[in-house]
Amino acid sequence: MAKTTVVLNPIAGRGAGARLSSRIDARLRDLGLDFDLVTTEAPGHATALAEEAALRGRELVVAVGGDGTSNEVLNGLVRASSDANGTALAILPIGTGNDFAFGAGVPLELEKACQAVARAQGRCIDVGHVVADNEDALYFGNGVGIGFDAVVNMESRKLKRLRGFLVYLVAVFRTLAFYYSAPETRLCVDEREIVQPSLMISVMNGYRFGGGFHVTPGSKMDDGLFDLCVTPKISRPEMVAFVPRFMRGSHTTDPRITMVQGRKVVVTSASPWMAHVDGEIYGVGASHFEIELLPQRLHLIT
Numbered sequence: 458m459a460k461t462t463v464v465l466n467p468i469a470g471r472g473a474g475a476r477l478s479s480r481i482d483a484r485l486r487d488l489g490l491d492f493d494l495v496t497t498e499a500p501g502h503a504t505a506l507a508e509e510a511a512l513r514g515r516e517l518v519v520a521v522g523g524d525g526t527s528n529e530v531l532n533g534l535v536r537a538s539s540d541a542n543g544t545a546l547a548i549l550p551i552g553t554g555n556d557f558a559f560g561a562g563v564p565l566e567l568e569k570a571c572q573a574v575a576r577a578q579g580r581c582i583d584v585g586h587v588v589a590d591n592e593d594a595l596y597f598g599n600g601v602g603i604g605f606d607a608v609v610n611m612e613s614r615k616l617k618r619l620r621g622f623l624v625y626l627v628a629v630f631r632t633l634a635f636y637y638s639a640p641e642t643r644l645c646v647d648e649r650e651i652v653q654p655s656l657m658i659s660v661m662n663g664y665r666f667g668g669g670f671h672v673t674p675g676s677k678m679d680d681g682l683f684d685l686c687v688t689p690k691i692s693r694p695e696m697v698a699f700v701p702r703f704m705r706g707s708h709t710t711d712p713r714i715t716m717v718q719g720r721k722v723v724v725t726s727a728s729p730w731m732a733h734v735d736g737e738i739y740g741v742g743a744s745h746f747e748i749e750l751l752p753q754r755l756h757l758i759t
Contacts, residue, residue, distance in 0.1 A: 461492035461517040462510035464503050464530055469522030470551045471620065477551060481521060481571070488575035492519070497526070507533025511544040517758065518544055519574055523552015528597060528735035531584070535596045535755060541581045547574045547758035553613075553624055553668060554736055557599035560663025561678055562759045577758055582678040584754035585662050588747050589732065589740030597735045598662060598678070598755075601748055603724060605657035605688070605696075606666055607731040608636045611738055613667075625667035629700060639690035641727040646685060646719035654690035660722050660748050661685065664706075666736075671706030673716070681752040683722060687715040722748040 463485065467475035482494055497503045507518045507530040520530035527548050534544050549570045550558035561582065564570045587601050588594040602610070613628035642655040659666065661684045664676035673684035691699075691713060702708040709716050724746040732740040740746065 460515060461490055461519060462506070462515050463492050463494040463519040463521060464497065464506050464510075464526070465494060466497045466503060466522030466526040469526055470553060471617075473551045474522055477521075477567070481549060481567070484568070484571045485519075485574065488571060490575055497522075497529075501529065503529035504533040504536075507531075507544075508537045509533075511537035515544055517547055517574075517577065519547040519549060521549040521551060523550065524554050524557050524599060524736035526552065527557050528595075528599075528737060531598050531755065532596045535584055535751075541753055541756045543756075545577070545579060545756040545758055547577075547579075549574065553621065554666070556665045556668065557663055557735055559665055560599055560676070561757055563757075573758060579756055579758040580679060581753040582755055582757045583662055583681060584751045585660070585683065586749045586751055587660075587732075587734055587739070589743035590745040591743045592740050595734050595739065596751075598757075599735045600659060600661040600663055600666065600672070601732055601734050601739075601746070602666055603658040603660075603730055603732040603740075603746060604638070604655060605632060605636070606659060606670075606672075607733040607738065608632045609667065610733045610736060611731070622668040625669065626700075629667075633693055633696060637693060638728075640730065643723075643725045644687065645721075645723040646683075646717050647721055649717060649719070651687060651715060651717075655687060655726075656690055656696070657686075657688040658724055659686040662750070670703045672703065674706035674709065678757075679753065681750065682718040682720060683748070683750050685715070685717045685719065685722065687717070689713055689715075720750045720752075722746075724748075
């Protein structure tokens with residue numbers, strides 16, 4: 458029996474999964490990997506495939522796709538095992554953002570990523586757990602974005618002709634033009650409480666969203682802590698000025714921005730919000746989120 462299952466999303470990266478499938482299959486076999494390759498057919502399918510592989514005793518599951526595919530596979534593996542001694546996760550990042558892979562130190566170039574899978578060397582990383590008042594619970598590897606950046610994520614899906622980071626950059630300015638809400642928010646991070654109108658709350662295990670916005674620079678996936686970036690209500694012109702700072706990661710020194718660490722996060726809003734989890738829309742219309750860090754929960758190949 459093969460020791461590895463490769464879960465490939467054919468529509469990842471605007472169809473890159475389907476285009477690269479035979480190349481990836483051939484290269485992994487050239488590198489001596491013993492595996493079965495399975496293709497996802499619908500949202501949530503990668504979670505089921507990964508969980509099934511783990512329960513069958515596979516040592517490694519490789520997620521071939523973007524952040525959404527990696528998140529689904531991560532959920533399947535965490536559900537199947539009570540600790541990081543279960544099936545390991547590897548990623549071949551061929552999506553639009555690839556923020557989870559970037560933050561984890563996974564090579565973004567396909568050939569190097571294939572070589573990393575074949576070496577099968579990695580480390581244990583923390584995993585997040587989130588539940589909204591109108592959604593089932595999810596695990597995540599990179600982060601949860603609530604508010605403005607979740608709307609940016611939704612807007613990016615409408616831009617079919619663009620590729621890479623440009624998708625998210627254009628989506629930022631579309632969101633600035635058509636959406637601007639900063640509801641009164643109560644944020645609890647461990648013992649600390651912040652009450653204010655908030656435009657955006659990012660709860661990060663990694664440190665990048667949108668393929669190029671360095672939200673929490675310096676964040677580490679194995680330090681037992683979330684890193685949060687909390688943006689208060691600011692004007693549209695002020696937010697436009699912040700865009701290049703978020704790209705550089707220099708926004709952290711601005712006194713209007715709150716940077717804080719913690720393991721348990723509760724967000725309650727006076728009006729419904731939208732969130733995304735590892736780049737996938739989650740909690741549309743939710744007003745209460747509970748987010749908890751699970752230290753050293755998953756073995757990740759890097």
